[in-house]
Amino acid sequence: xxxxxxxxxxxxxxxxxxxxxxxxxxxxxxxxxxxxxxxxxxxxxxxxxxxxxxxxxxxxxxxxxxxxxxxxxxxxxxxxxxxxxxxxxxxxxxxxxxxxxxxxxxxxxxxxxxxxxxxxxxxxxxxxxxxxxxxxxxxxxxxxxxxxxxxxxxxxxxxxxxxxxxxxxxxxxxxxxxxxxxxxxxxxxxxxxxxxxxxxxxxxxxxxxxxxxxxxxxxxxxxxxxxxxxxxxxxxxxxxxxxxxxxxxxxxxxxxxxxxxxxxxxxxxxxxxxxxxxxxxxxxxxxxxxxxxxxxxxxxxxxxxxxxxxxxxxxxxxxxxxxxxxxxxxxxxxxxxxxxxxxxxxxxxxxxxxxxxxxxxxxxx
Amino acid sequence: xxxxxxxxxxxxxxxxxxxxxxxxxxxxxxxxxxxxxxxxxxxxxxxxxxxxxxxxxxxxxxxxxxxxx
Ligand code: SF4
Numbered sequence: 001x002x003x004x005x006x007x008x009x010x011x012x013x014x015x016x017x018x019x020x021x022x023x024x025x026x027x028x029x030x031x032x033x034x035x036x037x038x039x040x041x042x043x044x045x046x047x048x049x050x051x052x053x054x055x056x057x058x059x060x061x062x063x064x065x066x067x068x069x070x071x072x073x074x075x076x077x078x079x080x081x082x083x084x085x086x087x088x089x090x091x092x093x094x095x096x097x098x099x100x101x102x103x104x105x106x107x108x109x110x111x112x113x114x115x116x117x118x119x120x121x122x123x124x125x126x127x128x129x130x131x132x133x134x135x136x137x138x139x140x141x142x143x144x145x146x147x148x149x150x151x152x153x154x155x156x157x158x159x160x161x162x163x164x165x166x167x168x169x170x171x172x173x174x175x176x177x178x179x180x181x182x183x184x185x186x187x188x189x190x191x192x193x194x195x196x197x198x199x200x201x202x203x204x205x206x207x208x209x210x211x212x213x214x215x216x217x218x219x220x221x222x223x224x225x226x227x228x229x230x231x232x233x234x235x236x237x238x239x240x241x242x243x244x245x246x247x248x249x250x251x252x253x254x255x256x257x258x259x260x261x262x263x264x265x266x267x268x269x270x271x272x273x274x275x276x277x278x279x280x281x282x283x284x285x286x287x288x289x290x291x292x293x294x295x296x297x298x299x300x301x302x303x304x305x306x307x308x309x310x311x312x313x314x315x316x317x318x319x320x321x322x323x324x325x326x327x328x329x330x331x332x333x334x335x336x337x338x339x340x341x342x343x344x345x346x347x348x349x350x351x352x353x354x355x356x357x358x359x360x361x362x363x364x365x
Numbered sequence: 366x367x368x369x370x371x372x373x374x375x376x377x378x379x380x381x382x383x384x385x386x387x388x389x390x391x392x393x394x395x396x397x398x399x400x401x402x403x404x405x406x407x408x409x410x411x412x413x414x415x416x417x418x419x420x421x422x423x424x425x426x427x428x429x430x431x432x433x434x
Contacts, residue, residue, distance in 0.1 A: 007426075007427060007430065012430050012431070016430070039368050092411070119411060119412060120411045120412025120413070121411065121412070122394060122412045122413075123412065145369065145410055145415065146410065146411060148397060148413075148415070149394075149410065149411055149412065149413045149415075152394065152396060152397075152413070197368070197369045197408070197410065197415065200369070200408065200415050200416045201415065223368075226430070230426075230429075230430065249426070251419070251422040251423075251425060251426060252418055252419050252420075252422045252423035252426060253408055253416050253418055253419070254416075255416075259397055259398075259415060259416055261396070261397045261398075261399075262397045262415065265397075
């Protein structure tokens with residue numbers, strides 16, 4: 001793609017970086033900019049962007065990794081269901097190592113063998129069509145980026161009258177989580193780098209409420225290193241001029257109105273409900289649940305399992321504080337020594353996009 | 366996990382497109398994107414195209430980048 005190659009030219013990046021330095025000297029105080037999305041955290045780590053920043057600009061990592069915020073009881077429920085007769089569990093690969101209260105999917109797979117990684121919910125549906133004597137459960141996690149795909153898969157299953165396909169629904173919504181962070185008294189966020197691929201679906205309007213209510217600028221950013229440094233530059237310019245608006249840096253992919261077809265199908269298939277985020281707790285109206293007419297596909301309706309409703313946090317793991325941007329992995333006494341990618345204690349270390357895992361790989365002191 | 370990558374369309378067949386990047390080839394559902402044609406770039410996430418890459422807008426951003434002194 002020629003135009004992307006063009007963006008990657010080092011001169012351009014150097015120029016923006018110089019401008020960031022110049023702008024930073026005009027700031028009246030230190031600023032905390034939060035990258036909400038885990039994929040941004042990875043890019044920032046891989047390209048050393050955090051370390052490149054002038055001293056008064058602090059990049060903090062937010063709650064935008066769907067794996068990291070899936071609560072223990074989601075894993076516990078999946079494991080309980082996997083013990084039922086004739087069940088096959090299908091999941092995105094990242095979920096395999098996530099610790100539940102007692103075990104992980106990976107450990108349970110070693111015992112019963114009926115847990116499989118798929119690339120797409122459509123692959124899970126295909127497995128259902130090919131294994132009619134089994135019930136196939138898809139562990140449905142992800143934000144607005146993923147929800148429409150799952151909704152579409154459910155609709156296809158309904159059209160094809162497939163009766164052995166179910167989802168365990170743990171899908172979550174990003175804007176309510178951002179608002180939740182800002183409502184907490186002791187969070188200190190001066191600007192948001194908003195998740196590009198969530199925004200592909202939801203467009204720019206959900207962030208307008210945030211900018212207006214909290215006087216904080218939001219930039220929707222792409223995933224190339226230049227996208228991120230350009231977004232930082234835009235945030236700084238807005239902070240200096242005290243302009244609190246939503247800017248779309250990722251116009252090549254994100255339309256102002258979002259993806260209307262995808263938004264419509266989310267509304268068609270799901271209701272909005274309160275939802276538990278690991279380490280954070282219940283956030284109002286931040287989750288999705290299958291609508292009544294699709295509840296035949298709800299694994300929790302098909303298999304009633306008795307799991308403690310709310311998870312309790314793992315001792316000493318400060319993922320919750322990290323997901324809120326209040327602390328960094330360096331503040332955790334377990335980081336590196338006890339908790340590492342081989343032996344993850346908390347979810348921020350499990351997922352490759354988790355803040356602790358990104359820090360372990362790229363930000364070691 | 367919201368990783369989605371631009372892949373080039375090689376062939377369109379009803380609700381699906383055959384796309385590629387480097388040596389990786391996939392068949393993806395295109396029901397969320399209109400007017401998909403050979404040569405387009407689709408943003409692909411977990412077996413679905415979630416949007417088409419807009420070349421004109423990409424060039425616009427490039428202009429902004431160049432204007433920063
Ligand atoms: S380093 Fe491990 S224990 Fe500490 S906060 Fe991160 S995931 Fe939790």
